[in-house]
Amino acid sequence: MEYKLTWQEYNKALKKDRLMGLRCEDCGKFTCPPMMVCAECVSTNLKVVQMSGRGKVVSFTTSYIAGEGRENELPYTIVLVELEEGPWIMGNLVGVDPKRVSMDVMGRSVELGYRVYPGDKFSSGDMARPAFSLRD
Amino acid sequence: MRRVAVIGTGHSKFCFNSPKTSLEMLAEVALDAINEANITPRDVQAINVGNVLGPFEEGQGMIQSFFANDIGCFNVPASRFEGACASGSMAVRDAVLLVASGYYDIMLVGGTEKCTAMSTGLATRTFSMYGDSRYEFPSGFTFPAVFALLAHLYAKKYEIPLAALKEQMAAVSVQSHEYAMKNPNAQIHKLISKEDVLNSFMVSTPIQLQDACPFSDGAAALIIASEETARRLVKKPVFFAGVGQASSGKLSSQYKYLPQLHAREVACQQSYRMAGLTPKDMDLCELHDCFSIAAMIAAEGLGFFEPGQSGWAWEKGETRLGGKIPINISGGLKAKGHPIGATGVSQVYEVTLQLRGDMVEQGRQVEGAKYGIIDTLGGDGVLLSLIMTNQ
Numbered sequence: 001m002e003y004k005l006t007w008q009e010y011n012k013a014l015k016k017d018r019l020m021g022l023r024c025e026d027c028g029k030f031t032c033p034p035m036m037v038c039a040e041c042v043s044t045n046l047k048v049v050q051m052s053g054r055g056k057v058v059s060f061t062t063s064y065i066a067g068e069g070r071e072n073e074l075p076y077t078i079v080l081v082e083l084e085e086g087p088w089i090m091g092n093l094v095g096v097d098p099k100r101v102s103m104d105v106m107g108r109s110v111e112l113g114y115r116v117y118p119g120d121k122f123s124s125g126d127m128a129r130p131a132f133s134l135r136d
Numbered sequence: 137m138r139r140v141a142v143i144g145t146g147h148s149k150f151c152f153n154s155p156k157t158s159l160e161m162l163a164e165v166a167l168d169a170i171n172e173a174n175i176t177p178r179d180v181q182a183i184n185v186g187n188v189l190g191p192f193e194e195g196q197g198m199i200q201s202f203f204a205n206d207i208g209c210f211n212v213p214a215s216r217f218e219g220a221c222a223s224g225s226m227a228v229r230d231a232v233l234l235v236a237s238g239y240y241d242i243m244l245v246g247g248t249e250k251c252t253a254m255s256t257g258l259a260t261r262t263f264s265m266y267g268d269s270r271y272e273f274p275s276g277f278t279f280p281a282v283f284a285l286l287a288h289l290y291a292k293k294y295e296i297p298l299a300a301l302k303e304q305m306a307a308v309s310v311q312s313h314e315y316a317m318k319n320p321n322a323q324i325h326k327l328i329s330k331e332d333v334l335n336s337f338m339v340s341t342p343i344q345l346q347d348a349c350p351f352s353d354g355a356a357a358l359i360i361a362s363e364e365t366a367r368r369l370v371k372k373p374v375f376f377a378g379v380g381q382a383s384s385g386k387l388s389s390q391y392k393y394l395p396q397l398h399a400r401e402v403a404c405q406q407s408y409r410m411a412g413l414t415p416k417d418m419d420l421c422e423l424h425d426c427f428s429i430a431a432m433i434a435a436e437g438l439g440f441f442e443p444g445q446s447g448w449a450w451e452k453g454e455t456r457l458g459g460k461i462p463i464n465i466s467g468g469l470k471a472k473g474h475p476i477g478a479t480g481v482s483q484v485y486e487v488t489l490q491l492r493g494d495m496v497e498q499g500r501q502v503e504g505a506k507y508g509i510i511d512t513l514g515g516d517g518v519l520l521s522l523i524m525t526n527q
Contacts, residue, residue, distance in 0.1 A: 007270045033271040039389060058391075059292075061284030063276060063340040067261030070276060078281050080289075080388060088391035090272045101341075106292055117274040122261070129274035 004046045005034040014114050014128035019053045021085070022046040030085040039087070053112030054135070055083040057105050062098040069120045077101050081110055081132055091130030109135040137236040141366035141373035142488045142524075144173025144359030150323040150473030150482075152252045154353035158190060159199055161355035162248035162478075163206050169244065170207075173359035174369045177208035180359075181240040184231045185216050186223030186247035187477040192262045193253040209244065220266035221426065222514030223247060224356070225480025229379045229520060231360055241365045247478035248355035259351050266515030268386035280340040280348060282387055282516055283427040286395040287342050290429060293395060294444025301429075302342055304447025306333035308428035309346050309470055311450060316467025318500045321482075323352050323473030347428045352473035356481040358488070372526070374488045377413065377507065380406030380521040387516045399519040400437035400511065407509070407521040408439075415439035418523075419505035420490055421461055422483040424513040425468040434511050435463060438521075457502060465490070465500050480512045480520060491526040 005022055010033060013020045021032030025047055029040040032051055037044055059080045066074050077093040092115060093101060110132035119126045146165030148154075154161060162185070170177060185200040196202075200214035217227040224247030231243040251259055260278055267277045291301045310330055316322035333346035366373035382402035384390055390398060408414060415438060423438065425431030435446040440461045449455055455463040466472045466486040469479060487508035495501040502508075510522040 011270075033386070033388070035385075035389075059285040059289040061281050061288065061340045061343075063278060063281050063284075064337075065260060065278065065280065065339050066257075066276060067264050067278060068255070068257035069261065071257070073276060076276050078275050078277070078285065080285055080391075080394075082391070088388040090275045090277070090386075090388045092275050103288060103291065103298055106288065120261075122265070123269065123273070127270065127274040 001044065003036060005048045010034055011128050014130070015116060017112070017114055019051040019112050019130065021049055021051045023049045030087055032083060032085070032087045032089060052084045055081040055110060057093070057108050057110055058082045058088060060093060060101055060105050062101050075099060079132060089130060091132050094131045095133045111135050138238060139363040139375050140232045140235045140360055141363060141375045142358050142484065143361045143366045143370045143373050144169035145485050145488055146357040147321050147482060147485045148355045149321050150352045150354035150475060152323070152353065154250060158187065158194060158196065158248040158250045158355070159203050159206060161353065162203055162246045162357065165355050166207050166244060166246055166357040169357040169359045175242060175359065179242050180209045180212060180244045181242050182212055182234065183209060183214040183244045184227035185214065186227040186480060187216055188218055188220060188223050188249060189251065189254070189262050189476070192258065193250045199248070203246070219518040220514035221424065221474070221476045221479055222512040222518045222520045223477045223480065225483065225510065225512035225520035225522060226381065226518070228358065228480060228484055228522060229381055232376045232379055235360055235362055242359065242361045244357065244359055245481060246355065246357040247481035249475035249477040250353045251351040251475060252353050256351070272386050272388065278340065279426065280343050283429050284340040284343045286433065287429040290395040290433065296444065296447070298342060301447065302334060303330065304432065304451055305347050305428035306330040307447070307450045308425065308431050309333050311456060312425065312464055312468040312470040315465050315500060316471030318498050319467045319472055320498070322467045322471055323350060324471045343427055343429070349426050349469040349474040352475040354473055354475035354478050356478045356485050358481060358484060372492045374491045375525050376522060377525045378407035378409070378411030378523040380404055382519045384517040395433055396437055396443060397433065397513070397519065399517060400434065403519040404438050404511065404521040407523045411523045413507060413523060418461060418507050418509045420465060420487065420502045420508045421463045421511070422466060422486050422508070423463060423511040425464055425470050426474060426513070428470070430513065431464070431468065434513070438509065438511055457500065462502050465502065480510070483510045483512060484522065484524070487524050491524055
């Protein structure tokens with residue numbers, strides 16, 4: 001049995017500013033990022049869909065340390081975003097000064113963009129990640 | 137299934153920059169455990185080893201086989217367990233099940249790690265390999281960041297002002313440093329104050345350097361045996377009453393339960409059920425305090441405190457000797473140290489010695505302890521729970 005939505009396909013779409021996920025044809029719930037089965041009911045009756053890319057910040061942190069090779073990105077803000085469709089996803093918050101991000105950001109509406117991490121000697125090529133901007 | 141006991145223990149001093157290799161550290165403590173169990177290397181039927189980053193630390197994979205040979209356990213089956221920071225506990229649990237099943241009577245379980253052979257940058261990079269490499273690492277995922285995300289969620293969900301939460305987190309670190317002073321194997325022998333924590337380097341908001349455990353080198357080893365063998369060989373065997381293990385997916389996929397980790401509840405329910413015991417029966421606990429907020433979340437997941445309440449418990453001293461549930465009387469990962477592959481084995485060592493009553497000299501004996509629980513978290517997804525007893 002094959003994946004409905006592989007990481008490579010997801011990655012390629014995100015680099016075109018499209019966040020792809022799965023809608024379960026049995027229970028109607030969404031799985032994003034994708035998995036082999038529906039995260040809710042374990043069905044494999046899944047349909048690839050484009051997610052709205054909108055959601056709200058549920059948690060954040062501004063990092064002042066990074067792994068080898070990513071020090072030039074510091075400081076950066078990581079967010080967990082609750083997507084409109086329900087699932088949470090990890091990404092970055094951009095367009096704001098990371099040093100000024102506080103708990104006030106929790107609950108704020110955000111919209112999807114993307115950034116590409118070029119990869120390092122341990123990763124298999126470049127990888128896009130969601131880069132969210134505040135909507136209000 | 138048969139009852140299974142720890143009959144021999146060994147533990148190195150945890151430290152920065154050990155002059156010994158991972159294999160040497162492990163071989164030394166393994167022989168200590170073998171001697172304590174009144175056996176010889178030839179009596180060991182199989183070996184389980186927790187080791188995580190050997191290939192990055194010393195360019196050494198498959199350490200278990202070379203280790204077995206070095207200690208004279210020639211040609212015995214030796215397996216390496218890799219579940220990030222829970223690797224050692226995984227190695228213990230599997231050995232318990234193999235002996236309980238009757239397949240082996242005597243096994244050696246060890247864990248070893250030489251994290252400080254890596255630069256801080258490489259260590260941070262390789263540790264982050266234990267998050268999801270495809271969907272979460274690209275965002276700059278690190279483990280301080282994971283627990284920082286959970287700390288902000290915790291503050292929001294349980295309506296604790298961030299400044300108050302940070303004081304609670306500081307209280308966790310302060311307690312661990314105090315007890316580490318009494319543990320000769322601890323990496324850090326230095327008292328710290330709440331102010332030291334709150335003034336330390338900001339790692340990933342709101343987590344500061346003194347909210348985090350150090351990188352460490354060290355090893356620990358155990359001999360475990362069936363009850364019949366144990367009673368023949370030693371006076372004070374300490375038994376496994378319950379074991380549990382559970383897995384989970386990437387952090388974001390755990391959203392329905394965060395900041396609690398559902399896999400912890402699954403794992404500890406397995407071990408409580410197998411033991412026929414509840415959190416109230418526990419006399420002490422060694423839990424996975426890779427960060428102070430991680431300790432608070434763990435104490436709640438294990439059932440000692442209501443969600444959102446454990447910080448106050450630490451501040452009131454309920455987690456100290458004589459308190460409601462003595463937690464990390466070893467100094468914890470925070471001050472005892474965290475050589476990741478060895479950590480779970482070290483936690484079992486600690487609880488074993490407590491249940492034998494062997495901590496009196498060190499001035500940190502939990503009086504009359506009968507039951508102890510061990511909690512180990514690997515990455516953001518592998519949870520181990522082990523309950524031990526001297527009954």
